[in-house]
Amino acid sequence: MNSWIRALVLVGLCVLMLGQSLRAQPMPAMPGPADPSGIRQGRFLGVVVGTAAFYTLTLLMLRKQWYKKSVPFHSFNDNGEWLQMDKVGHAATAYCMSRGGYELMRWSGVNERASILTGGLLALLFQTTLEVYDGHAEGWGFSKGDMLANVAGTALFVGQQYGAGQQVVSMKYGFRKTIFPPYRPNLLGKTTGQQMLKDYNGQQYWLSVNLASALPVGPSFPRWLNLDLGYSGSGMVGGHENPRVFDSNGNELQFTRYRQFFLSPDADLSRVGTFSPALQRFIGTAQFFKIPAPSLEFSRVKGVRFHPLILPKE
Incomplete structure (x- = not known):
């Protein structure tokens, strides 16, 4: 199930990024100070609406297709499965989502630090919601290992962007x-x-x-x-x-x-x-x-x- 979700996330990010204008602002070398006046309202509104729509429609589709039968919240330990390949996949997806959210915010004119924080929080929000869904799904369960991998992937992006200003x-x-x-x-x-x-x-x-x-x-x-x-x-x-x-x-x-x-x-x-x-x-x-x-x-x-x-x- 999570493999299909990762694919959907990556496709969605690519679609959102393809909507960027060719006159996007340059990438900063290091984090810059807050500059609220730099926000480009049209782009920012489009990114916010597009992100909210993607989040909402994805969750609605998942509830309809995969989370049809809800059971009491429970967890399970899948840390030993697939030689941990699925855990590395979770980290990679969280990293990609964090970076995609950051780039969209910067393209919208949001300052560096706020863009980093927003990208990381969006990735964790999406991934955590899916894990909660898994916790209520029959045959699945909330995986602490998955959540740890999600946090690790997000931290890899956020830590580098805050600390070094680059990946x-x-x-x-x-x-x-x-x-x-x-x-x-x-x-x-x-x-x-x-x-x-x-x-x-x-x-x-x-x-x-x-x-x-x-x-x-x-x-x-x-x-x-x-x-x-x-x-x-x-x-x-x-x-x-x-x-x-x-x-x-x-x-x-x-x-x-x-x-x-x-x-x-x-x-x-x-x-x-x-x-x-x-x-x-x-x-x-x-x-x-x-x-x-x-x-x-x-x-x-x-x-x-x-x-x-x-x-x-x-």
Whole structure:
């Protein structure tokens, strides 16, 4: 369920950001003082109305489609599921929502500090509402682990923007097809689109570090160059453990569940100086997908492997 919600959030943010004018104000290097007179009323009203409508319509749709039967509020512990891939996904979604809300506020003329706070609060409001819904849903429950991941993703954005005035470390998403969905298509997805949201074996989440911001480099060093640390899991056809699965000949298959870690270069296109400030602002929010690039993988099962471009199907 949460995979579909994350996809809906990301699509909504992209739609809102695409409505920006090409004359948006430049991105500030450091937090600036309050400047109420700088608010552009037309843009601000549009962002407020659009955000409220997105929030309301999304929750109404979720109540109708997924939260039909309400039960007394309860919690459950899903921290051991999917090698924690779902928790990393929660953090990445909260980060993306915080950054999207911030950029929309800045585009509207809201001052730096108020935009940071608003972006973070909007992300937590949306994510917390969903967790409360889960707490009243049959077959689900309020997850403290999910909430902790939501707070962590929001804090990653807010802390950097307050402290450094920029995102030295951002979060990104990657995907590759795997062999596992055909064995449990209802759980892992029948189509590629569904698998991008539901197959945790195919997802990767990346911490993308901007080298020019993190290291003492010279002025000729490319400001857009990033180094990404990735995480994924493989061999999972169930949340906590794998159920019995069989191939087309009726032979039982045994999949080993294991973690994967990656190292790969990346590009932060929002730091390309030839782009307009408005385009830089939009790219900073929309560039949630990891750009394919050579990578090193390490796992206890496969050891160290080099991938020339796209991660292989497995």
